[in-house]
Amino acid sequence: MFLVERLKKHLPVTHLMAVIICTVIIGLTAMLMPSAEAPASDAPITFTQPHINDPQPLPSAAQQSDPDNRHPSDAGNTQVAMMVPSKLTSPAQPATQKADVWKDVTVRSGDTLTSVFKRAGLTGRDAFLVSTAVKGTEALKRIYPGQTLSFVIEDKQLIKLKHIRNQLESSLLTATDQGFSVKEITKQPDIETRFASGSIENSLFLDASAAGLSDKMIMELAAIFGWDIDFVLDLRQGDRFNLVYEEKYLEGKKIGEGNILSAQFINQGETYTAIRYTDSDGNSSYYTPEGDSMRKAFLRSPVDFARISSSFKARRKHPVLGLTRAHKGTDYAARTGTPIKAAGDGKIIWRGKKGGYGNCVIVQHGGNITTLYGHMNSFRKGQKTGSRVSQGDVIGYVGQTGLASGPHLHYEFRVNGVHKNPQTVKLPHAAPIDKAERQQFFSVAKQTLAQLESFKATQLASAAH
Template sequence: MLKDQLRRFKGRFPTIHLIAACLCASIIGLTLTLLPSEEVSATRTTQQLNLPKQTRESLPLPDTRSTSLPAVQPLQAKLEIPTPVTHATPAVSTPKAAPAVDDNWVSYTIGKGDTLSSLFSKAGLSSQDVYSVTNASRHNKGLSRIYPGQEISFLIENDELKKLRLIRSKLVSTQIEKTENGYVSQIIERKPEIQHRYASGVINSSLFVDAEKAGLSNRMIMSLASIFGWDVDFALDIRQGDSFSVIYEERFLDGKMIGEGNIIAAQFTNQGRLVTALRFTDSNGTSSYYTPNGKSMRKAFLRTPVDFARISSRFNLKRKHPVLNRIRAHKGTDYAARTGTPIKASGDGKIIWRGTKGGFGRAVIIQHGSNITTLYAHMSKYRKGQRSGSRVKQGDIIGYVGQSGLASGPHLHYEFRLNGVHKNPMRVKFPNAAPIPKKERPAFKAVAATLMTQLESYRTTQVAVLQQ
């Protein structure tokens, strides 16, 4: 599941380490200025807390232990409420638990430059042993990769390797044992216990700052932003008084928290509009976020084909062209970004043009279904391995920002055409990606009902705590 998350991150950002490295970039992206909304809502926080009297009276008496919750920004307090979910322990029916630390075991922490051979020889074993053991674990790749920091242990009796254990992570280890038929390799996986956490907050400065105050990690904030990124433009649409609430997983092993899991339900109120996202895993094991009605949170098109860019010129039919210096319609959106920034296909489709096209310079045109095309211009270079006729998926990189053709600086010029007519890519209404398929509907309905109840009960519990 974590992998799934990471993949999603990777899909959104050029490389995984960008998550860390670009936090400042994302702060910029998520922070930006808080534009005052028409009905400015400094009072919003209090409004939210002032529930109708009836509701307040019907609320259960708060637990006194919770009185220490911060009073200043009450809704941002993080509550810890144990939840039903959970199951622990081994997934695979495994043999005896991992051998206890025993005097006969020799353990090494793998260092940089260590190889299986070097570790075996440290333990006094031969290259023949290395061969037999790797051969035995070929089918499950139990020893195919070792990394610094992992622990490897050997049980040697009478100069003979009886058992080997490689602890690959907190959750996965490889165990190899000598039997009558030679070495047998087994991968042992542990499943963490999952607990649910709830956090919510009101936006005073930015999603990033206020979600962090509510106790969410950077990674969770990025997930939250990407779940709602289809509906809410965190650069332009955020207003003071917007609010969010989220139920997410925490993973425990032997009573210790080992990390976060997925967001399983979240709500975002943007300028008075409530958007709810529920995570659902279908019968194929694919997880995605849906509205309570089963519509995909994902749209058939990305709103912006480049990450970490700023809009430098909007769709405008009467713009003075910066290079030609005369009125010439600007039939797309320009995103200023560094040369080399990846450009992504905004939707699934087929490349129908890839080449130089007058003032557009190096350009790619993608056909989506029968009536929509998108155009990406001024590229510095194209994505290798694609050509006119190639099929692309939403989010696939198709080229890199540049300033080929008629351009005053590096940027992506992006156009969206519906039935041949230019539409403002910032405003055009995109169709949703496929909804919950019919056969998955009953399962989804059950999950959605549970999640909606959970959201509601967390919310009321929290309000109850804050009411006193």
């Protein structure tokens, strides 16, 4: 200001203004000139784009609440730093599928499909729609007490239904836009080979049970040798049996038995040997080591394990009439209702009441053999005179109709009209191994018998120690 006052005294106003303007221009120029510490550069300005795969860390809660605390470099990248990690460092996981919630309903005696559905929380209409949808399949074809039906139900709508028929077979129904799809599920069990052996001291049932065999296996063993041995009349103490059979396992748990692969029965000093063979058509049966069928054209006994109360005799005092006359058949004492089997393939030529025989069935076998079954309590439903029957088919049930003092079956065997002793008559064999199968059969038989003998030797060695 002092300099300006002195200039006012010596310079005109016009010159004074010019000096001030020049001074201002020089000052501004000096301010805009670069300093020595920061020399000017003509290089272009570049910006480094932040790596999208290496995002900046998200600001802390304190930094987000106070903008002044943020680092200057965060200002432009804050949105990127906050959004990118959510997409790339934490990729979206696929939605987890909701687990099915199954409701099991066990079929009771007297149940219908509708009653089972209602216990599951569904309606009779639901049962009708499902039964209509599965026609022609195995699903829900038959339901038995003890079976399980499992349901998946959402908002009172049936989504899935599983019909568990047994431990190996089930059907799965799944709701679709068109109704229900059906999938058959079959589990394959693991098969293990077992060996059993025993001696007859009491009865086949008691002694075979003691050897570890189930009732099912005992019945199968008796069926294999039943054409040659009457297990009521022919057994003697000291008789022996040996067999190789299958056991079925599912997930390490035994669920039952399979087939008998080979068996021997020594009865009154005579050895009977049976080998299971499946032919090229898939048919399985039992044969002797020579290829003859174990199966005969007729069963030796039409009632399983019944006691013979009266044998075939030329003279016998009748228990009801008191008269002495021939007894032209064999009487098998058994409980009322015990099933009676057809002794062989044939046609029913009589079915009804017949004098002292009471309820009676006569079966014609071929041209010259007939069998008669008397004193039945009742007949099997669905059969009539003229019906064809196969060996082993149930034709009626033990009773005491007609001239009978107690429940039993009276059984007669006639050849060309002549009565024969059912216990001793020579029974014709069924067809042997087909010629085309014989070579393969003998190969299988050799291996099967070697396996049986190996098991027997191992058991003997164990017993010796």
